Amino acid sequence: MECYLGCKVALATMHGKERAIARPFRSLLGLEFELPRGLDTDQLGSFDGRVPRTLGAEQACLHKARLGMETLGLPLGLASEGSFGPHPGMPFLAAGLEVMVFLDQERGLEIWERLIARRTNFNHRCAGELAELEGWLTQVGFPAHGLIVRPEHPCRGAETLLFKDLPDHQQLNGAIAAAAAASSNGRAQVETDMRAHRNPTRMESLRVLATRLASRIASACPSCGAQGWGRLDVVPGLPCIWCGMPTTLTKRERFGCVSCSHTEEHPRPDGLTEADPQHCPLCNP
Numbered sequence: 001m002e003c004y005l006g007c008k009v010a011l012a013t014m015h016g017k018e019r020a021i022a023r024p025f026r027s028l029l030g031l032e033f034e035l036p037r038g039l040d041t042d043q044l045g046s047f048d049g050r051v052p053r054t055l056g057a058e059q060a061c062l063h064k065a066r067l068g069m070e071t072l073g074l075p076l077g078l079a080s081e082g083s084f085g086p087h088p089g090m091p092f093l094a095a096g097l098e099v100m101v102f103l104d105q106e107r108g109l110e111i112w113e114r115l116i117a118r119r120t121n122f123n124h125r126c127a128g129e130l131a132e133l134e135g136w137l138t139q140v141g142f143p144a145h146g147l148i149v150r151p152e153h154p155c156r157g158a159e160t161l162l163f164k165d166l167p168d169h170q171q172l173n174g175a176i177a178a179a180a181a182a183s184s185n186g187r188a189q190v191e192t193d194m195r196a197h198r199n200p201t202r203m204e205s206l207r208v209l210a211t212r213l214a215s216r217i218a219s220a221c222p223s224c225g226a227q228g229w230g231r232l233d234v235v236p237g238l239p240c241i242w243c244g245m246p247t248t249l250t251k252r253e254r255f256g257c258v259s260c261s262h263t264e265e266h267p268r269p270d271g272l273t274e275a276d277p278q279h280c281p282l283c284n285p
C-alpha cells in the first residue's frame with residue numbers, strides 16, 4: 001500500500017503506546033508517527049478513576065483521535081481505547097476490550113479494529129498488609145505490571161489519596177500501609193494498573209490489534225479501491241458432519257468496505273466445511 005508512504009499520522013497517547021503500535025504501521029504502510037506533546041488524554045477519563053469516563057470506549061477513542069489531529073494539524077489520526085471488566089460470555093473471567101481507530105480526513109475514512117483480550121491481569125484485592133497479597137502479586141505480574149493503591153473506605157480528607165508507579169515490594173508495602181491507615185476499616189484496595197506503559201500484557205494486546213488494523217488499512221476494496229477492506233462479521237451455521245443440521249459454528253466470513261456498500265462472503269480461512277457433532281443441537285443436545 002503506497003498511498004500513505006512517508007505520511008505523518010497523529011497518535012494521541014500519553015501512555016507510551018507508540019512502542020506497541022508504531023512498528024506494524026511503519027512496516028505495512030510506511031506511516032510515521034507524530035505525538036501531540038502535552039495533550040492530556042486523561043481528560044477523557046482515566047483508569048485510576050480520578051476522571052470518570054463519560055463517553056463509551058468507541059466515542060472516547062474517536063474523540064481522542066480527532067483531538068490529536070487538531071493539535072498537530074494533520075489529516076491522519078490514530079487512537080486506541082481499552083476497557084476492562086468481566087468477559088461478556090464468561091462473567092467469572094476478566095477480559096479486556098481494545099478498540100483502535102484510524103481516521104483519514106481527506107479520503108473520509110474511519111477504519112476500526114477491535115480485540116477481546118482474554119489474557120489480561122485486570123483484578124483487584126483488598127488487604128491490611130502486603131503479606132496477604134503474596135500469591136496474588138505473582139498472579140498479576142507485579143512489579144513488571146503496575147499496581148494502584150488507595151484506601152478501601154477513605155477517611156474524611158483521604159478521598160483522593162492514591163499511589164501508583166510503585167517500582168518494588170518495599171514501596172508497595174509503604175503505599176499499602178499508608179492507604180490502610182487512611183481507611184476507616186484499616187484496609188487498602190490494590191488494583192492492577194491498566195495504563196499501557198505499566199501493563200506489558202496490555203501492550204501485547206495493542207501490538208496484535210495494531211497489526212490487524214494496519215493490515216486492514218493496507219487492504220483495498222475490490223470494488224472501489226478504498227483502504228480498509230476487511231472482515232465485518234461471521235455467518236454461523238457450519239453444518240453437522242453427521243446430520244447436516246446447521247450449528248452455531250462459523251460457516252462463512254463476511255468482508256466489507258468502509259467507503260462503499262460492497263460486501264463479500266468467504267469460506268472459513270481454516271477450510272473447515274463441516275462441524276464436529278459435539279457442536280450439533282440435534283446429535284449432542
Ligand SMILES: [Zn+2]
Nearest residue numbers: 240243280283
Ligand atoms: Zn448433527
Ligand SMILES: [Zn+2]
Nearest residue numbers: 221224257260
Ligand atoms: Zn469499496
